[in-house]
Amino acid sequence: MFAKKKDTPAPVALAPLETPRAPAQAPAPAPRPKPASMIAQGVTIKGDVVGDGELHLDCVVLGDIRVGKLILGPNSRVEGGVTAQVVEIHGNVLGCVTAQAVRLYGTAKVDGDITHEQLAMETGAEFQGRSLKFQRPAPQNAAPSHAPPMPQGAPAYAPQH
Numbered sequence: 001m002f003a004k005k006k007d008t009p010a011p012v013a014l015a016p017l018e019t020p021r022a023p024a025q026a027p028a029p030a031p032r033p034k035p036a037s038m039i040a041q042g043v044t045i046k047g048d049v050v051g052d053g054e055l056h057l058d059c060v061v062l063g064d065i066r067v068g069k070l071i072l073g074p075n076s077r078v079e080g081g082v083t084a085q086v087v088e089i090h091g092n093v094l095g096c097v098t099a100q101a102v103r104l105y106g107t108a109k110v111d112g113d114i115t116h117e118q119l120a121m122e123t124g125a126e127f128q129g130r131s132l133k134f135q136r137p138a139p140q141n142a143a144p145s146h147a148p149p150m151p152q153g154a155p156a157y158a159p160q161h
Contacts, residue, residue: 041075048080058091070099074107081112089125100134 036054039045043059051067058073064080069087072078076091087099089108098115106124115132 036069036071041073064095072108096129 034053036056037051038056039059041058045059045061046063048063049055049061049065049067053067054069054071055065055067056071056073057065057078058075060076061078061080064082065078066083068085070082070084071088072091072093074090078091078093079095081095082093082097082099084099086101087097088103088105089097089110090105091107092109094111096112096115097110100116101118102114102116102120104110104119104121104125104127106122108122109126111128113130113132114127115134117134119131121127
């Protein structure tokens, strides 16, 4: 009844071989923030500490500290200057503190000047020194209109140290 046909394969067109292309380059992922460095209680550092990241200290530092962000724990003691973008103090500092934002928690004790743009103090914090706000330079062409002109020969004010 039915006759079986032989299947003949259809001719296959082969594509020319291509050299593999480099995959499209995906955008680089955003850099991850650096993890904070931590040094616990029971350690004493003699010398300066310098870095650009975040540093959590609960130890003793006999020297200056210059980092991006500094958090001093309640057991910390720093005998030297502190410079950072942000400083949070729970412990003791004997020296000057310079930062855009400084926060003194209730357990903080600072004996030295604090130079800052923003300063916050909790009840119980102890601070012996001067609070100095960063001075932004005044525009050269703008003179204060509310101040009378200084007479010539008048002495300029100079703070006494």
